[in-house]
Amino acid sequence: MLQTNRLKAALGEGKTVFGLLNSVPSPLLVEMLGYAGYDFVIIDMEHVCINPETLENMVRAAECAGITPLVRVPGVMPEVILRVLDSGAQGVVVPHVRSRAEAEQAVQASRYHPCGARGISGGRTTGFGTIDLPTYFARANAELMVVLMIEDREGVEAIDEILSVPGVNLVLEGAIDLSQSYGVPAQVQHPRVQAAIQRVADGCRRSGVPFCAIPRHPGQLEHWAARGVHAFLLGDDRGVAFRALKAHVAGLRQTLPTSVT
Numbered sequence: 681m682l683q684t685n686r687l688k689a690a691l692g693e694g695k696t697v698f699g700l701l702n703s704v705p706s707p708l709l710v711e712m713l714g715y716a717g718y719d720f721v722i723i724d725m726e727h728v729c730i731n732p733e734t735l736e737n738m739v740r741a742a743e744c745a746g747i748t749p750l751v752r753v754p755g756v757m758p759e760v761i762l763r764v765l766d767s768g769a770q771g772v773v774v775p776h777v778r779s780r781a782e783a784e785q786a787v788q789a790s791r792y793h794p795c796g797a798r799g800i801s802g803g804r805t806t807g808f809g810t811i812d813l814p815t816y817f818a819r820a821n822a823e824l825m826v827v828l829m830i831e832d833r834e835g836v837e838a839i840d841e842i843l844s845v846p847g848v849n850l851v852l853e854g855a856i857d858l859s860q861s862y863g864v865p866a867q868v869q870h871p872r873v874q875a876a877i878q879r880v881a882d883g884c885r886r887s888g889v890p891f892c893a894i895p896r897h898p899g900q901l902e903h904w905a906a907r908g909v910h911a912f913l914l915g916d917d918r919g920v921a922f923r924a925l926k927a928h929v930a931g932l933r934q935t936l937p938t939s940v941t
Contacts, residue, residue, distance in 0.1 A: 681806070681807035682805045682806070682811075682816065683823075685825060686719070687699075687719055687748035687825065688748075688849060690719065691850070691910060697720060697912070698717075699718055699721060699892075699914065700713055700913070700914055700915065700920070701913060702723045703918040704917055705738065706738070710747070713747055714741075714745020714746050714747030718747055719747065720747060721747055722750045722751070722752050723735065723739075723752065724752045724916075725760070725764070726754050735751070735764070736768065739751075748771070750769060750770065750773050751767075751771075751772055752772075752774075752829075755776060756774055761774075761786070761790055761798075762798060765790060765820075766801050766805060768804055768805055771849070771850075772786070772826060774786045776831050776857070777828040777829060777831075778832050778834040779834065779838050779841070780838065780841040780842055782842075783848060787845060790826050791820070791847060793817070795821050800813070826848055826850075828842065828850075828851050829853070830842075830851060830858075832857065833876070834861075836879055839883035842883075843883055843886075844887070848889055849889070850890050851884050851889055852913065853891075855868040855896070868896060881893070881909070885908065890910065892911035892912065892913055893909050893913070895914070
């Protein structure tokens with residue numbers, strides 16, 4: 681059954697929230713993230729192959745562990761957004777939004793009338809019919825989040841038009857793709873890329889739409905926090921797991937005599 685969106689509520693109260701991108705399609709890992717203390721998880725369907733049954737179980741794991749499950753879809757694809765939300769996800773993350781028209785399409789696909797044109801289903805999100813549809817429609821329109829990723833020069837230049845679309849709840853930067861769009865691939869700290877991210881953040885501040893920062897270097901979390909940003913994506917679980925595993929075995933090797941290693 682559709683639950684209260686704790687992430688949306690926390691942002692509305694000005695609380696700081698931390699999330700992680702999920703690149704390992706496992707319900708167990710999502711559950712671990714919740715118990716580890718993260719506030720939200722972005723389950724990645726853009727770059728990761730996840731079958732529908734696994735996705736639904738990952739959403740269930742998030743519900744059990746008290747972490748808000750968002751899903752990054754491959755693009756503005758209403759048929760994919762529909763199935764993701766019907767699985768119980770509490771929001772969609774739409775990559776490469778470049779225009780007001782694309783933002784409108786994302787909102788239309790995510791919400792019911794009068795806020796959108798999402799298809800109707802009475803599955804697990806309604807408690808299999810234990811909530812009447814009009815009540816569920818109102819609850820879904822209020823709780824579900826539409827998160828837009830700005831990853832292209834066109835999106836940066838159209839940021840004010842994009843943010844003028846009613847129903848956009850959060851904006852996330854995509855520095856790596858932005859670096860390509862600005863002709864400096866993989867140089868996420870390049871002045872052009874950083875200026876583009878700042879332009880997006882400034883647009884969010886003007887419009888009142890929360891901005892989600894991705895701290896990549898020491899001091900960047902504090903930098904954004906000092907500028908009133910409350911949402912932070914702290915990398916992806918694949919990278920966190922690899923670094924932890926590497927440090928774990930390296931630390932153990934260092935405790936052994938050189939002759940043993």
